Amino acid sequence: MKTVVSGIRSTGNLHLGNYFGALRNFIKMQHENRCFFFIADYHSLTTHPDPALLHVNVKNVLSEYLGSGLDPEVATIYIQSDVPEVAELYLLLNMHTYVGELERTASFKEKIRKHPDNVNAGLLTYPVLMAADILLHRADYVPVGKDQEQHLEMTRRFARRFNNIYGVEYFPESMPYNFGQELVKVPGLDGSGKMGKSEGNGIFLIDSDADIRKKVMRAVTDEGPKEPNSPMSEPVQNIFTILKIVSSPDTVDYFTEKYNTCEIRYGDLKKQLAEDIIKTVAPIRERILEIRSDDAFLAKVVKDGKEKARASADKTVAEVREIMGFKPF
Ligand code: TYM
Secondary structure: OOEEEEEEEOOOOOEHHHHHHHHHHHHHHOOOOEEEEEEEHHHHOOOOOOHHHHHHHHHHHHHHHHHHOOOOOOOEEEEHHHOOHHHHHHHHHHOOOOHHHHHOOHHHHHHHHHOOOOOOHHHHOHHHHHHHHHHOOOOOEEEOOHHHHHHHHHHHHHHHHHHHHHOOOOOOOOEEEOOOOOOOOOEOOOOOOEOOOOOOOOOEOOOOHHHHHHHHHHOOOOOOOOOOOOOOOHHHHHHHHHHHHHOOHHHHHHHHHHHHOOOOOHHHHHHHHHHHHHHHHHHHHHHHHHHHOOHHHHHHHHHHHHHHHHHHHHHHHHHHHHHHOOOOO
């Protein structure tokens, strides 16, 4: 049996990128593997330290996990800050992590560029905490989107370094995973870049059918192909990328053909896309709304998840301490 670990930061509602990049793959794996899926609330503090929002964000993401089909009977679902062992492993891993390699991380450089006024040490060491999340359960697989590839590479480097320094084969090579295919990047609806929580370009699992239709109809396109078989502009490619994820191959073929023969009407393409997104999102949304108001159920999921996650984490941290030379008196 393989161990699978993944998580999502609690900085806002989950969108199609989170769902198709990470959550859906995890859900498919939950029955056959030893699975841990957590809410990265410590990580949210690197950019969103807001006491008024912290709890409500965690509650929303938890409801969204469960509404999407994560099953607390088979997978361990927990809140990162409920498992303080991760903070200890993070501290220990930091002792073998070089500031230079952290400064070169793409996500860190991007954060500095976007928020030069808040370059905190938590941001710099973000990949170490992420490695601690993964290594805490000694994960074989980590279902994530394309944007997390570099963090996973760093996790493997930290794991190898630990094994080398202490002459052990303790941490595994944790591999990024997408069910049977390449990692995905779900693009935004604004013509460039990936779909993100704070980019204003996303469709959220909690969006109403009307919101989804409105957002898709407003998505950026272009003036249409001028001649047959011309290459697609980035905004149109992005629409097709999402279509390939949510629609049937027949639908994709139909619109590709229309594009190639210059007969495409973007209005029709968008209408179809909106309906196919709604088919995925609407049932999830209904479950989220139901679950969100069931405080007793949420509390039980959190309590059970914490117990199971801590049992696994406690074992790892005890073994790491022993490997590093900590001894009881
Ligand atoms: P976060 O919260 O930004 O995103 C959560 C997951 O969603 C995926 N994702 C996407 N996939 C495809 N297309 C998109 N547009 C898109 N946007 C987001 C991300 O790849 C990710 O899988 N550092 C992580 C959270 C984290 C974590 C971990 C993940 C903390 N510790 C340990 C795995 C294991 C993050 O910020 O993801």
